Every structure is written in structure tokens, then in C-alpha cells.
Amino acid sequence: MGISGSAARDLVRSASLSLGANDDLIDEQLRHLENWERSTGRDLFELQDAALAPDISECSVHKSEFLESAADGKERSGGEFEAAKAELLAKLEEEFSNRELRDFAGSLTKLADSREQGWRPGKVERYFRWPSAGARIERNSVNLAMAAQVLIDRNELRGEFLPTKLFDECGWRILLELFVQYPGRARVSDESLTIVCKHPPASVRRHLAYLEGFGLVEFGFSDSDNGVRLFRLTKEGVLSVGRYLEKVSPLSFA
Secondary structure (H helix, E strand, O other): OOHHHHHHHHHHHHHHHHOOOHHHHHHHHHHHHHHHHHHOOOOOOOOOOOOOOOOOOOOHHHHHHHHHHHOOOOOOOHHHHHHHHHHHHHHHHHOOOOHHHHHHHHHHHHHHHHHHHHOOOOHHOOOOOOHHHHHHHHHHHHHHHHHHHHHHHHHHHOOOOOOOHOOOHHHHHHHHHHHHHHHHOOOOOOOOOOOHHOOOOOHHHHHHHHHHOOOOEEEEEEOOOOOOOEEEOHHHHHHHHHHHHHHHHHOOOO
């Protein structure tokens, strides 16, 4: 749903009168409103078309086939589960490298996360509605999420040559992971974050508590399992990480 350009301009003018806003800033905001659709080809409040950041993986084809077969959600008896698991593990050992196996483990927990929260791409909601830094980050969130993934991949590569204990970046790794999931508004469990951070569970929980204390992340409980906490960035978290990614990305964002 959108509002007319004239209505939006009237709202901004009303705000400028009531708040005594700087004339130059208001003029700039009005130009932004008037030129929005012409410059972007989209309505001011149109939902972002690309809701899900692309999956960047060397083994994405094989992995997607396994994940599709695992996503049916069927409960199996103990014996059936062990047999199915053994069959899958045998295929994985044959098809995947050690690095790909670790990546696959993270993908499985994220699949479980998506089912815990009933995630669907069509359920994406907007955080920021008025023209602002937040709205710009939201509009460009898919490209920014790709920039976050590049940083993650570089850190992983660094770990192949240098001891990872030299770089204790658990909190930053959590923020990057949550931003990668931000375009699709998917939440991530603390168990999944433990896998991607490669830190002990107690350490990850401690960093999550720090980030929550700074107002950068928030969590809710799974509808199906109250023991599962699902995390996402707050608006402040999106702004803080997004602004940094805008600075370091080679792309230009407007």
C-alpha cells in the first residue's frame, strides 16, 4: 500500500512546521519524495521484490537437492530415522569435501530454523517506511547482504592460513550472519549461530547477551519449541551494520 505524492509532501510540510525543521533539509526531503518513483521506477512504499539474499555456495546444486529432500517435515520412527540418516551421511561423504560438509551442517540448522518459524518469502515486512538511511538500506538490502557474505567468506579464507583464535570476532560474525538473513526477514537460532561462529555455545550465548544489551539484536521463541530462541537484528542493528556495509562495499547505494 502507498500514499500519494501530494499526501506525502503535505505530511513532510506539516512535520517541518510543527518541529521547526531546517528548511534546506525539508527541501531535500521533498525532492526525494518527488523524484523517488522517477529515479527508481517503483512506488515509494512498494515491497522489495527480491526478498531473499542469494545462496552463495560452491556446492549449491547438490546441497539444494539434499535440503529439498530433508524439507518434507515427516516424522520417522527411531529405526527409520537412523537408516535414513546413515544413507544421507554416506552420500554426503561421497559427494562433499570437508569444508562443504561443515557448510552443509549450517544449512541444515537454518532449514530447521525456517520450519520452526514458518518462514516464507512472501511474509516479508518492512522496517522503514519514510525516506531515510534505514529505508535506503532496506531498499538495497539484498546487495548489502551479498557484501556481508563476502566479508564472511574472506574471514573463512583467512582461517585457512592463520589461527582463528587470533581474531575473536564472534559478535561481529553474529551480526553479519543476521544481516545476510535480513532481506528475507528470517530469524536464526542460537544453535545455528553456534555452528557458523565456530565458538562454544556458552561463548555464543554470552555474545548474544552483549549484543542484546546494546540493542542490536532481539529474539523470540519458536512456536513449536519454547526451548529454541530465534534471533534477528533490531532496527538499530540493521542501521548500524547496514551503514558499515555501505562504506566498505564497492557498490554505490542511493
